[in-house]
Amino acid sequence: MKKIMNKPKDFVQETLEGIQFAYSDKLKFLDKDRRILVSAFPEKKGKVGIVTAGGSGHLPVFLGYVGKGMLDACVVGNVFASPSASKMAEAIRACDFGAGVLCLYGNYGGDHLNFSMAMEDVAFDEIDTIAIQVKDDVASSADPEKRRGVAGMVFAFKIAGAAAERMYSLTEVAAVTQKALDSIRSIGFALSPCILPEVGTPGFTIPEGKMELGMGIHGEPGISVIDQMDADTLAGTLLQKLLEDMPLQAGDTAAVMVNGLGATSLEELFILYRAVHRRLEDLGVSVYMPHIGEFATSMEMAGASLTLMKLDEELKGLMAAEAVTPFYTAANK
């Protein structure tokens, strides 16, 4: 296993410790077990808190977006595993600045169950909460309600965090975040697997010359195993899957994310982005704030995902607002 680590069982804790050493100006541990990271920026009384949670192995997702203008807290689970409900409740309590807390997380069974319990728990303390699940992966189900959350959640974190900074109420933050999510679609593909540190061997293989379209960020099976295609054809295929589900027309504006899953080079991501950009331009769609890089990974998996978010004026403004986190910085425009 070609991984830089110490004992596999310490993989998550040591990752978190490294992050905390590096970014102590932006985030800090809340709990003694060091599984809850909260913003190190001064609390803003009356601001809605934004809390997420999820398994490890997806950096910068999730905790890399804790700071100012995005998330107030993130609860961290083991690799590809949900953290506990009690830790989520602790994070929610810490992020109630008097205006309630939005729980914003990927649509995965464990995360949903645990957040539901945590929200029941904090209700006894009279903390208002609203839960929103990210369900952007069009490949994961034909039913929009059953879809998994993938890289599109980073756009949702940005919108929710910016709305909270503008002192929207909890209902308003939830409404604009849901509006954003209704306009976000993603699809990914994998070229090679990743290895769980505590397992040591890949959970699946993808033969040379093949790729898996629609594979999830934990290696969930995709739509189909297909022949590797060139970047331009691939861009067309990915875009088609997204636009079938959420049509865009000439005059529309969209944020675009080309997200590397881990082992794919930046050069390749830009070759893919080039093709996406050209096709959108051909359709008369304007690209706003393109995001190309690693935003939501599966450790050393090779492959990428494409996310589109259709924008109105409100969403454009929230995307452009200031954010300062370890892995996402936006200057106020």
Add this chain to the structure above:
Amino acid sequence: MKKIMNKPKDFVQETLEGIQFAYSDKLKFLDKDRRILVSAFPEKKGKVGIVTAGGSGHLPVFLGYVGKGMLDACVVGNVFASPSASKMAEAIRACDFGAGVLCLYGNYGGDHLNFSMAMEDVAFDEIDTIAIQVKDDVASSADPEKRRGVAGMVFAFKIAGAAAERMYSLTEVAAVTQKALDSIRSIGFALSPCILPEVGTPGFTIPEGKMELGMGIHGEPGISVIDQMDADTLAGTLLQKLLEDMPLQAGDTAAVMVNGLGATSLEELFILYRAVHRRLEDLGVSVYMPHIGEFATSMEMAGASLTLMKLDEELKGLMAAEAVTPFYTAANK
């Protein structure tokens, strides 16, 4: 070959086009062949120009640092190959804002030869130039003058660019950049090879359970092929090699970069950083502005490098100054 691309011969050009589409607010093509990228920010009369050049396949190095507060131009070669002297001369001419141009590049034969010819060429136009080579890789030679330039060049770009923004003269920019380089040391290691797009197969292999210490970013042979070691031991080994060459003592301050070569996950980089941070702390050395991520890659090579830059007050100030480029953003502190 698990790469997202079209024709291998178009790999570089299409990468550049994707970057230009994404960041047209920060950089633009100077030439019709589209191999010279210059800053899209307004020219500052009387500012020293900072120009670099080098082969492709190392994103964000080199062109990703063109913008404001770092590089004014970058000339882009084919994968792992130097661009031409005539293109370098064209870039230098475009970046003479009346105060001369610093040519700052890695210590590689082709780049040095071509920059030397370019500088002779622009001398006819009475453009002052000074050349500085980055030679930070301690593993590449016992003789400091023969060392290759690797990830430490990103710190050099930052220092030179910030000094130029402060309207230092050409001699002063060169002096502070050389001072920074005299305090920068790097060493890398590889766990797996990368594949040249036009070749299609790896140029070398590293057996399972082994790693190559001191390997260059083009796959140049390192000091030794050794057994894979755990992250803490590896951090100690890397630090020892750097500190043998540039001792640090209690009370010193250093900038630290843990740079992923391409396929290594962010989780692993933070596990490595954690160990480096702890060891420096044990030595009484303060870490200033740690950089963890992909700053200088070898496409999909797995592995990382460690860079230290010993800082004085002037260098600290220049590191903290504002920079706005596609892959490096620093807010003025």
